[in-house]
Amino acid sequence: MTDSVVTRFAPSPTGYLHIGGARTALFNWLLARQSGGKMLLRIEDTDRERSTDAAIDAIVDGMKWLGLDWDGEVVHQFSRAARHREAVEEMLAKGAAYKCYASAAELDEMRELARAEGRPPRYDGRWRDLGGSAQEAAAILEGRKPVVRLKAPRDGETVIDDKVQGKVTFPNKDLDDLVLLRSDGNPTYMLAVVVDDHDMGVTQILRGDDHLTNAARQSHIYRAMGWTPPAWAHIPLIHGQDGAKMSKRHGALGVDAYRAMGFLPEALRNYLARLGWSQGDREFFSTEELIEAFSLDQVHRSPARFDFAKLENMNGHFLRAMPDDALLAQFIASLPYLPGGAEAAAKLDDVRKAQLARALPGLKERAKTLIELLDGAQFLFAARPLAYDEQASQILSPEGRAHVAALAPRLGQLPDWTAAAAEAAVRAYVGDSGAKLGQVAQPLRAALTGRSTSPGIFDVLETLGREESLGRIADAST
Numbered sequence: 001m002t003d004s005v006v007t008r009f010a011p012s013p014t015g016y017l018h019i020g021g022a023r024t025a026l027f028n029w030l031l032a033r034q035s036g037g038k039m040l041l042r043i044e045d046t047d048r049e050r051s052t053d054a055a056i057d058a059i060v061d062g063m064k065w066l067g068l069d070w071d072g073e074v075v076h077q078f079s080r081a082a083r084h085r086e087a088v089e090e091m092l093a094k095g096a097a098y099k100c101y102a103s104a105a106e107l108d109e110m111r112e113l114a115r116a117e118g119r120p121p122r123y124d125g126r127w128r129d130l131g132g133s134a135q136e137a138a139a140i141l142e143g144r145k146p147v148v149r150l151k152a153p154r155d156g157e158t159v160i161d162d163k164v165q166g167k168v169t170f171p172n173k174d175l176d177d178l179v180l181l182r183s184d185g186n187p188t189y190m191l192a193v194v195v196d197d198h199d200m201g202v203t204q205i206l207r208g209d210d211h212l213t214n215a216a217r218q219s220h221i222y223r224a225m226g227w228t229p230p231a232w233a234h235i236p237l238i239h240g241q242d243g244a245k246m247s248k249r250h251g252a253l254g255v256d257a258y259r260a261m262g263f264l265p266e267a268l269r270n271y272l273a274r275l276g277w278s279q280g281d282r283e284f285f286s287t288e289e290l291i292e293a294f295s296l297d298q299v300h301r302s303p304a305r306f307d308f309a310k311l312e313n314m315n316g317h318f319l320r321a322m323p324d325d326a327l328l329a330q331f332i333a334s335l336p337y338l339p340g341g342a343e344a345a346a347k348l349d350d351v352r353k354a355q356l357a358r359a360l361p362g363l364k365e366r367a368k369t370l371i372e373l374l375d376g377a378q379f380l381f382a383a384r385p386l387a388y389d390e391q392a393s394q395i396l397s398p399e400g401r402a403h404v405a406a407l408a409p410r411l412g413q414l415p416d417w418t419a420a421a422a423e424a425a426v427r428a429y430v431g432d433s434g435a436k437l438g439q440v441a442q443p444l445r446a447a448l449t450g451r452s453t454s455p456g457i458f459d460v461l462e463t464l465g466r467e468e469s470l471g472r473i474a475d476a477s478t
Helices: 019-035 053-066 077-094 104-116 134-141 189-199 209-225 255-260 265-274 287-293 308-321 324-337 341-346 350-364 370-376 390-395 398-412 419-433 437-449 457-464 466-477
Strands: 006-009 038-043 097-100 147-150 157-162 166-171 179-181 204-208 231-235
Touching: 006 019, 006 204, 019 038, 019 053, 019 204, 019 231, 019 255, 019 265, 019 287, 038 053, 053 255, 053 265, 077 097, 077 147, 077 179, 077 189, 077 209, 147 209, 157 209, 157 231, 166 209, 179 189, 189 209, 204 209, 209 231, 255 265, 255 324, 265 287, 265 308, 324 341, 324 350, 324 370, 350 370, 350 457, 390 437, 398 419, 398 437, 398 466, 419 437, 419 457, 437 457, 437 466, 457 466
Parallel strands: 006 038, 204 231
Antiparallel strands: 097 147, 147 179, 157 166
């Protein structure tokens, strides 16, 4: 790699930033950052009917959340339509493009004939050499609005030397004269992509392998304009765990959905990097390590399989490895996006923030996602008197409540309110009463949290503090 590498991520704003697009953006970002080059962001909004501002906002927000910054301003493809038309005029002047007056009915006839003869349905090139002819004059007189088509080579082959797929050969007879300019004067996607990539100085195009045939067609536009095509790299698409084409049930969701499911951007970024790329058996990379290690030589040719269980396990690793202060900040920032998180955020005063900070080391050991972390922290946000779940209600039997009530004065007399001091007091009571630790600790847990599971019960006591703990114990004792 050299410092002249320029990549681009060019999504269409017709929906959310889906997981496959996010991986494409990540790979482009890694290539650019590794070389000290640039990654550009271009919104391909030529489809005006389907492009929305909400989708653009979702793409930009998803990129920012994933930590994939881009260089320069966001480029909107539609705003460059005049430049695209200028390129078409140049190709017309060179004889590399032509006006086609074929009607919709004629195009349908061509397709039907091709199907009947067992050929791929495509345009037959009938207007290719009729510029300035009597037929063209008649079409103009009739008021027909032409499209402009590329005069693609008919003989020989087009070879794409792909950095992932290797050399891929396309017989030119299978590549028809694609439309560059629609009859309403608007440029097509195929034209706009080439002109924009050239003008933006893109040196490396990395995208899904569903665009591989497009590379052959677009290379013809490059040559028609006298431009050098960029390097190509087409990565296999992501499949579901069962090997089928990815759908919503497999995880083909927007990046915003993964945020709402409580995944960390660091973990999702790491997981996406490992989908289709590997470096030995290593699973976990810091951002800096990813940038240093990433290489197109190690991108696989076969489709990657998305596995939610692996993503959850990876997220749990990153969650536990993150410094507590960084995780606390990430958790608080994520609350508005988590189910029930907005309600918790509204209750997060200074006291609860301090409690949460104390509880975090214990909470994160039991969680794989921020949703599980929030679930484990619910006892901090609960209002008195607590609502006990079914298991907690069973645990708080008359015998269980009696143990809790007997513990109250012992805990209330502690000079220091620490987990260690609370544990000593509870164990002393267990020894004096002849009960087993579980017969005492479980009712105490239910009284303090409203649940049968929680972080370590002595840590819970320390986290809640003396006043809140004794208040909840009193509520459960009556």
